[in-house]
Amino acid sequence: MPETKVSVIVNGTVHSVAVPPMKRLLDVLREDLLLTGTKEGCGEGECGACSVILDGQLVNSCLVPAKQADGSNIQTIEGSGLHAIQQAFAEAGAAQCGICTPGMIMAASALLCRHPHPTAEEIREGLAGNICRCTGYQKIFDAVEAVSRRNA
Numbered sequence: 184m185p186e187t188k189v190s191v192i193v194n195g196t197v198h199s200v201a202v203p204p205m206k207r208l209l210d211v212l213r214e215d216l217l218l219t220g221t222k223e224g225c226g227e228g229e230c231g232a233c234s235v236i237l238d239g240q241l242v243n244s245c246l247v248p249a250k251q252a253d254g255s256n257i258q259t260i261e262g263s264g265l266h267a268i269q270q271a272f273a274e275a276g277a278a279q280c281g282i283c284t285p286g287m288i289m290a291a292s293a294l295l296c297r298h299p300h301p302t303a304e305e306i307r308e309g310l311a312g313n314i315c316r317c318t319g320y321q322k323i324f325d326a327v328e329a330v331s332r333r334n335a
């Protein structure tokens with residue numbers, strides 16, 4: 184099958200890559216752009232480990248064909264503006280194995296963009312698409328709440 188040229192802006196930098204028709208955005212990020220901070224968990228849209236922000240929307244990059252992302256603006260865990268959330272995760276002990284952590288931070292970033300001071304319910308909803316097998320979630324919620332308090 185012929186490859187398709189895809190151009191995306193990732194973390195402020197323009198990239199053009201030739202991809203097979205059904206190559207996933209997740210694989211383009213990791214394999215073509217060497218941005219391996221975005222993780223693969225389930226590969227089926229269930230765990231949120233592969234979350235990135237695409238044109239302002241949180242998406243599971245394992246479900247996005249790269250050609251569908253052509254012309255879009257993408258933020259990954261390697262992008263800027265995430266330091267406060269990363270710091271709060273570190274301070275709260277909200278990362279253990281770390282597989283879920285980049286996706287959690289992207290989901291937290293999208294949430295805090297929409298709601299700088301989210302309620303507990305909004306935090307639960309904002310992270311509902313992200314599965315963590317290690318932390319029991321409370322420390323992750325605590326980290327997001329800590330960022331919210333610092334936004335005050």
Ligand code: FES
Binds near residue numbers: 223224231246
């Ligand atoms: S790897 Fe994409 S949702 Fe699990």
Ligand code: FES
Binds near residue numbers: 281282284314
């Ligand atoms: S820290 Fe291991 S899955 Fe969340």
